[in-house]
Amino acid sequence: MKMSFGELTFDSSDGVSIAIPLEFNGAQANAWDVSRATAIATEAGDLVGDTRRGGSCNFETYTLIPHCNGTHTECVGHITLERISVSDCLKESLMSAALVTVEPQCAGAVDESLTDMAVPTDLIVTAASVRNSLSLSTSDIPSAIVIRTIPNDDSKKTRLYDDDSAPYFSIDCIELLNELGIRHLVCDLPSIDRMNDGGILINHKSFWGIEKNSDRPDEKSMGKTITELAYIPDSLEDGIYVLDLQIPDFMADAAPSRPILYRTNQK
Numbered sequence: 001m002k003m004s005f006g007e008l009t010f011d012s013s014d015g016v017s018i019a020i021p022l023e024f025n026g027a028q029a030n031a032w033d034v035s036r037a038t039a040i041a042t043e044a045g046d047l048v049g050d051t052r053r054g055g056s057c058n059f060e061t062y063t064l065i066p067h068c069n070g071t072h073t074e075c076v077g078h079i080t081l082e083r084i085s086v087s088d089c090l091k092e093s094l095m096s097a098a099l100v101t102v103e104p105q106c107a108g109a110v111d112e113s114l115t116d117m118a119v120p121t122d123l124i125v126t127a128a129s130v131r132n133s134l135s136l137s138t139s140d141i142p143s144a145i146v147i148r149t150i151p152n153d154d155s156k157k158t159r160l161y162d163d164d165s166a167p168y169f170s171i172d173c174i175e176l177l178n179e180l181g182i183r184h185l186v187c188d189l190p191s192i193d194r195m196n197d198g199g200i201l202i203n204h205k206s207f208w209g210i211e212k213n214s215d216r217p218d219e220k221s222m223g224k225t226i227t228e229l230a231y232i233p234d235s236l237e238d239g240i241y242v243l244d245l246q247i248p249d250f251m252a253d254a255a256p257s258r259p260i261l262y263r264t265n266q267k
Contacts, residue, residue: 005094010242010262018146018186018230019071019258020157024062027158029070029229031166031190037064066254068190073227073245076208076217077253079201085251089222095184096142097243099236099261100133102126103150104167113171117197123167125149125189127176133238144184144243145177146261148232152188156231161190168194174206184245186227186259227257240266 001012020029024039039060041050049059066072077084108120112127125147149167169192177185185192185207192203205211208221227245242262247255 005242005264006096008096008240008242008264008266010264012262015244015260015262016233016236017258017260018232018236020229020231022064022070022256029157029159029161029190031068031161031229032195033160033162034065034068035063037062037069039063064256066250066252066256067228069256071227071229071231071257071259072254073225073247073257073259074254075225076210076221078226079204079208079210080217082217084217084222084253086225086247086253086255087249087251090225090245090247091223092143092184093244095144095243095245097144097146097184097186097241097261098134098142099146099148099232099238099241100130101148101150101152101238102129102133105129110170112173115168115171115194115197115200115202117194117200119164122164122194125167125169125173125187127170127172130173130176140240141180141182142240143182144186144245145180145182146186146230146232146241146243146259147188149188152232152234156188161195164194164196166190166195168192169203171202171206174203178207178209183224184227184243185225186230186243186245188230188232190229192226192228227259230259232261236261236263240264 003012042061048055075086075089104123107118107122110124244260246258
């Protein structure tokens with residue numbers, strides 16, 4: 001069905017999910033070597049929630065860590081003392097989004113601000129690379145940005161990220177996104193910060209506007225989200241999309257998510 005979002009026209013039957021499917025009994029992406037997501041048949045007395053074992057229906061107990069086991073969306077509650085839920089922060093059902101593709105650069109060759117934990121071989125998503133990939137006038141700036149890193153292949157769907165194996169964002173890049181007024185950041189990385197940064201989380205704090213020695217959110221930060229561990233197939237070209245950022249109504253700082261991109265009439 002043809003639909004409109006502002007001046008953008010899109011086909012609601014032609015969306016592309018950029019979530020990594022969570023295979024509870026198969027290979028999974030994993031960050032920080034945490035426990036795998038599991039699905040176990042629920043048992044209560046003679047009742048077994050598995051038709052293969054004689055149960056009348058399937059019902060399972062799912063165990064997962066949203067921040068580590070797959071595509072997830074998080075809010076400022078991820079870093080505050082106050083318990084703030086992603087359901088309370090994500091108020092937009094549809095939003096305009098720019099998809100850009102960037103190649104992370106070695107930290108030793110980057111002339112941008114980085115975490116003090118950076119080493120020369122770290123791979124960095126820079127402000128310069130994002131700025132060069134955005135061909136927008138000021139009036140065209142969307143509310144969301146989807147950042148795909150290269151090389152890009154299916155191995156991202158099952159990659160095991162240890163403390164130092166993933167690219168991350170420069171401080172300048174996050175500041176650029178804030179200057180552009182981006183409210184929703186989607187990326188294919190396990191974290192916008194260095195995975196081992198001593199717990200500083202400088203990029204998360206910057207994106208949500210949390211002062212260095214504070215953990216108090218303001219009203220602006222409440223309307224912003226970060227989605228990590230997405231997978232954006234090469235079949236989607238860089239350009240302007242309508243993003244449908246779907247989450248369950250979890251009263252938690254993060255939830256598994258299913259971002260869907262719809263091609264639009266605008267490049």
